[in-house]
Amino acid sequence: MSAIDAETIARHGLTPAEYARIQEVLGRDPNLVELGIFSVMWSEHCSYKSSRRLLRGLPTSGPQVLQGPGENAGVVDLGSGLAAVFKMESHNHPSFIEPYQGAATGVGGILRDVFTMGARPIASLDLLRFGAPGNPRTAYLLAGVVAGIGGYGNAIGVPTVGGEIAFDESFDGNCLVNAFTVGIVKADRIFRGSAAGLGNPVIYAGARTGRDGIHGATMASASLGAGSEEKRPTVQVGDPFTEKLLLEACLTLMKSDCLVGIQDMGAAGLTSSSVEMAGRAGNGIRLDLDRVPVRETGMTPYEILLSESQERMLLVAAAGREAEVEAVFREWDLSVAVVGEVTDTGRLQAFFRGELAADLPIGPLTDGAPSYDRPAAPPRDLADRRRFDPVALPPLDLAGALLSLLSRPNIASKEWVFRQYDHQVRLGGVVGPGGDAALVRIEGGPLGLGLSADCNSRFCFLDPYEGARHAVAEACRNLACVGAEPLGLTDCLNFGSPERPEIMWELSESIRGLSDACRALAVPIVSGNVSLYNETEGRAIQPTPAVAVVGRVDDCRKTAVAWFRRPGDLVALLGRAWGGPPQLGGSERAALAGVTAGRPPPLDLELEKAVQLACRTMVRAGLLSSAHDCSDGGLLVTLAECCIMGPPSERYGARLALDPGDHRADLALFSEEPSRIVVSFGPERREEVERAAAAARAPFSTLGVVGGDALAVAGLVGLSVSRLADAWRGGLPAVLGR
Amino acid sequence: MVGIVVFPGANCDHDAYHAVAHVLGASARFVWHKETSLSGATHVILPGGFSYGDYLRCGALARFSPVMGEVRRFADAGGPVLGICNGFQILCEAGLLPGVLGRNEGLRFVCADTFVRVESADSAATRGLSPGTVLRLPIAHAEGRYQRGPGGLDGDGATGRTLLRYCDEAGETTRAANPNGAEGNVAGVANRAGNVVGLMPHPERASEAVLGNVDGRRILEAFLRC
Numbered sequence: 021m022s023a024i025d026a027e028t029i030a031r032h033g034l035t036p037a038e039y040a041r042i043q044e045v046l047g048r049d050p051n052l053v054e055l056g057i058f059s060v061m062w063s064e065h066c067s068y069k070s071s072r073r074l075l076r077g078l079p080t081s082g083p084q085v086l087q088g089p090g091e092n093a094g095v096v097d098l099g100s101g102l103a104a105v106f107k108m109e110s111h112n113h114p115s116f117i118e119p120y121q122g123a124a125t126g127v128g129g130i131l132r133d134v135f136t137m138g139a140r141p142i143a144s145l146d147l148l149r150f151g152a153p154g155n156p157r158t159a160y161l162l163a164g165v166v167a168g169i170g171g172y173g174n175a176i177g178v179p180t181v182g183g184e185i186a187f188d189e190s191f192d193g194n195c196l197v198n199a200f201t202v203g204i205v206k207a208d209r210i211f212r213g214s215a216a217g218l219g220n221p222v223i224y225a226g227a228r229t230g231r232d233g234i235h236g237a238t239m240a241s242a243s244l245g246a247g248s249e250e251k252r253p254t255v256q257v258g259d260p261f262t263e264k265l266l267l268e269a270c271l272t273l274m275k276s277d278c279l280v281g282i283q284d285m286g287a288a289g290l291t292s293s294s295v296e297m298a299g300r301a302g303n304g305i306r307l308d309l310d311r312v313p314v315r316e317t318g319m320t321p322y323e324i325l326l327s328e329s330q331e332r333m334l335l336v337a338a339a340g341r342e343a344e345v346e347a348v349f350r351e352w353d354l355s356v357a358v359v360g361e362v363t364d365t366g367r368l369q370a371f372f373r374g375e376l377a378a379d380l381p382i383g384p385l386t387d388g389a390p391s392y393d394r395p396a397a398p399p400r401d402l403a404d405r406r407r408f409d410p411v412a413l414p415p416l417d418l419a420g421a422l423l424s425l426l427s428r429p430n431i432a433s434k435e436w437v438f439r440q441y442d443h444q445v446r447l448g449g450v451v452g453p454g455g456d457a458a459l460v461r462i463e464g465g466p467l468g469l470g471l472s473a474d475c476n477s478r479f480c481f482l483d484p485y486e487g488a489r490h491a492v493a494e495a496c497r498n499l500a501c502v503g504a505e506p507l508g509l510t511d512c513l514n515f516g517s518p519e520r521p522e523i524m525w526e527l528s529e530s531i532r533g534l535s536d537a538c539r540a541l542a543v544p545i546v547s548g549n550v551s552l553y554n555e556t557e558g559r560a561i562q563p564t565p566a567v568a569v570v571g572r573v574d575d576c577r578k579t580a581v582a583w584f585r586r587p588g589d590l591v592a593l594l595g596r597a598w599g600g601p602p603q604l605g606g607s608e609r610a611a612l613a614g615v616t617a618g619r620p621p622p623l624d625l626e627l628e629k630a631v632q633l634a635c636r637t638m639v640r641a642g643l644l645s646s647a648h649d650c651s652d653g654g655l656l657v658t659l660a661e662c663c664i665m666g667p668p669s670e671r672y673g674a675r676l677a678l679d680p681g682d683h684r685a686d687l688a689l690f691s692e693e694p695s696r697i698v699v700s701f702g703p704e705r706r707e708e709v710e711r712a713a714a715a716a717r718a719p720f721s722t723l724g725v726v727g728g729d730a731l732a733v734a735g736l737v738g739l740s741v742s743r744l745a746d747a748w749r750g751g752l753p754a755v756l757g758r
Numbered sequence: 759m760v761g762i763v764v765f766p767g768a769n770c771d772h773d774a775y776h777a778v779a780h781v782l783g784a785s786a787r788f789v790w791h792k793e794t795s796l797s798g799a800t801h802v803i804l805p806g807g808f809s810y811g812d813y814l815r816c817g818a819l820a821r822f823s824p825v826m827g828e829v830r831r832f833a834d835a836g837g838p839v840l841g842i843c844n845g846f847q848i849l850c851e852a853g854l855l856p857g858v859l860g861r862n863e864g865l866r867f868v869c870a871d872t873f874v875r876v877e878s879a880d881s882a883a884t885r886g887l888s889p890g891t892v893l894r895l896p897i898a899h900a901e902g903r904y905q906r907g908p909g910g911l912d913g914d915g916a917t918g919r920t921l922l923r924y925c926d927e928a929g930e931t932t933r934a935a936n937p938n939g940a941e942g943n944v945a946g947v948a949n950r951a952g953n954v955v956g957l958m959p960h961p962e963r964a965s966e967a968v969l970g971n972v973d974g975r976r977i978l979e980a981f982l983r984c
Binding site for chain 2: 167170171174175176177259260261262264265352353438439440441442443444445446447449450461463466576577667668669
């Protein structure tokens with residue numbers, strides 16, 4: 021074995037102190053294979069070494085939680101014997117380096133995390149961030165990422181039903197691709213990644229192992245730089261066809277009782293799957309690397325153990341049942357081989373050509389990985405960031421401001437994107453993409469799942485604590501718009517380098533915000549992912565603690581859409597109407613004037629709960645024609661969206677009265693105060709609606725009536741629905757220059 | 759009994775089964791592509807998806823699946839065969855329907871609602887529908903740009919006929935209503951005998967009120983009546 025010099029250690033992303041610790045753990049020098057294993061297992065991506073301490077404080081329990089963080093995905097009980105399995109995960113670095121394959125394999129990876137648990141995936145979401153719309157790379161990355169997500173999801177046949185896209189120059193050098201999938205499993209048939217039972221066979225199944233993606237986890241744990249494109253070979257190539265076969269084979273196998281444990285080979289491939297499975301069971305694993313199905317000749321133990329080739333699974337079967345497992349994978353034309361067995365050594369022992377290529381204790385690779393309490397301090401320019409006087413924003417003509425805001429890529433229609441996603445396959449799409457939350461029917465019944473992914477990165481940049489609370493509140497509010505009751509949340513924490521104190525401060529403040537909001541709204545966090553080092557040449561992204569929330573709808577025949585559906589319906593606002601001064605810190609209205617400053621609007625979680633309860637109650641009682649969350653761009657933008665979001669045959673104007681009082685209308689109507697939902701309902705429902713609002717203690721005010729072909733706000737603005745629609749629909753294609 | 763052929767990579771097989779069996783109450787069973795018998799099926803559906811990943815021309819590999827010999831015999835004997843999306847592509851590749859389906863004009867996958875106008879009632883999937891009827895049906899494909907074969911469509915000596923054309927809500931077959939650049943806005947065709955049908959739109963996705971559209975039921979019901 022080659023000697024380990026300082027350069028080799030550095031190339032493996034390990035510090036001298038970490039290397040010394042490896043020597044101490046082993047009582048000897050590691051060989052190169054072992055160094056490679058430590059490199060990936062102790063990478064930020066696999067070990068969470070900078071975030072682990074902070075994550076301990078998250079609320080993860082609740083009566084509905086069947087599986088919290090630590091497994092391949094979280095699981096919540098849906099009642100009637102079913103459970104929802106879900107997780108969100110980042111694929112940021114690979115997507116920046118190679119957008120199509122990076123995004124595609126991100127989807128492939130999260131799908132495997134879900135079906136590994138025994139669940140059939142029923143829907144995906146994607147939360148995306150790109151650089152400034154004017155940056156030429158933005159169009160290239162957006163087109164590639166969207167094509168990659170569609171290319172994988174459409175082919176495997178899991179609908180992509182929603183998500184979120186936003187643009188900001190802080191993402192110029194580091195886009196974000198966070199992929200979420202939810203699946204359905206029988207609550208008593210959940211599979212876990214555990215290598216239990218001494219002597220049980222360890223079985224490899226799926227695609228063959230190649231030399232692709234070696235050290236992907238290490239790459240994902242470093243900042244991007246000028247030479248990042250040279251890392252393209254560390255990005256894997258996705259094969260959704262093989263994954264479809266793997267999905268069907270695994271779900272078929274899971275109907276029998278021959279499986280003991282199963283885990284997908286994601287980041288760090290065969291190494292992390294075998295180490296983590298052994299770790300969870302408190303056992304050891306022996307691997308015979310000669311038996312691993314390989315795609316290329318001459319592969320070394322180092323390459324076989326660290327390859328991140330996609331579409332592979334590691335299984336532990338009950339002893340004596342190997343033939344049954346092999347038969348199922350063969351029927352689906354997949355590679356399958358017994359590659360080792362469960363041992364009582366507490367060690368990972370990998371043999372190659374009769375020799376012990378690696379021999380490492382499991383504990384130090386998993387729970388014993390380094391954990392850092394890195395220094396945290398607010399950014400030095402925080403006071404500058406927060407200095408903001410909305411009244412200093414140059415006045416704008418109300419109609420012009422509204423049209424400009426509607427065409428801003430953050431607000432504009434995302435149809436260009438979701439037309440490229442099959443959002444209907446599996447016949448679950450009750451409420452599709454483009455609205456607040458998606459609503460997916462569960463096969464066989466009226467039961468449905470509401471799904472929403474959210475984060476306002478600008479709010480988080482100005483105040484990561486408040487921003488994280490807003491993310492949770494908005495995701496749950498979106499669910500309320502389709503009548504869904506939140507059951508659980510998964511997060512994906514995207515930040516810059518943890519080695520900088522201001523980034524650690526952003527991370528810890530965000531986690532504190534997530535915790536507080538989740539506690540207040542009683543939503544447990546059941547799975548998640550941390551992605552650090554999202555920065556290029558010392559410039560970090562806006563902090564983005566993305567969340568996705570899964571909620572339950574008892575009868576998805578009773579739901580609401582986001583847009584006005586019937587002329588004559590009354591329009592009302594749930595939530596505080598016209599209170600204090602306009603809240604424009606971090607708003608789209610301020611960004612329109614080139615300003616990102618101030619503080620996010622204050623968020624009162626008691627008011628939030630009341631508004632959500634009121635909306636949910638109304639939707640579930642079938643009282644509402646529409647419900648639309650009031651967020652980016654504020655009330656006037658929300659009302660305009662209600663006029664234009666529907667299909668062409670369902671686009672109606674509205675006649676409204678909105679009195680801004682003493683405040684400037686071009687500010688007040690774009691205030692981004694949270695905890696507000698615009699609803700519409702038949703006039704005959706008025707009393708019932710008001711009663712439901714009062715019962716939930718939610719403020720309620722009537723704004724006007726649906727009808728006509730213009731959005732007309734008395735004395736302030738009048739714009740035809742078609743002009744509004746053109747501005748809104750043209751925004752994104754303009755970014756793409758087509 | 760409706761036989762729903764499952765090619766590796768098919769992903770609308772369960773949807774077709776659901777629409778036929780659970781929504782419309784017909785009996786149905788899956789037929790694995792390695793089978794060499796249709797087990798007494800009276801109707802055959804080739805569902806949508808990405809057979810063999812469709813890394814080559816769509817359907818180019820699926821036409822060689824063992825079950826296709828039996829599908830051909832069934833079709834030649836006049837049995838009703840409905841290919842939806844990828845199933846349409848496979849039927850074209852197998853020569854059971856005329857023409858080819860090329861990459862969409864915009865070079866991107868398109869998932870959206872379209873309107874289609876019924877052009878002929880003389881097929882296994884349109885019998886009983888009046889020509890001129892406008893239906894709203896969803897599409898989801900990257901390769902749906904239909905082009906006629908050398909034999910043409912609808913004329914003397916043609917090997918097939920046009921069943922559906924993309925149109926606007928009023929039934930006009932405009933350029934803007936054509937989502938993929940298909941020649942003549944063609945969205946669905948039948949063979950000369952009318953028993954073999956290929957559709958790019960997905961009728962099975964439009965057969966339940968809870969999903970917001972029931973227009974597809976008229977196609978599936980017509981097919982099951984055969």
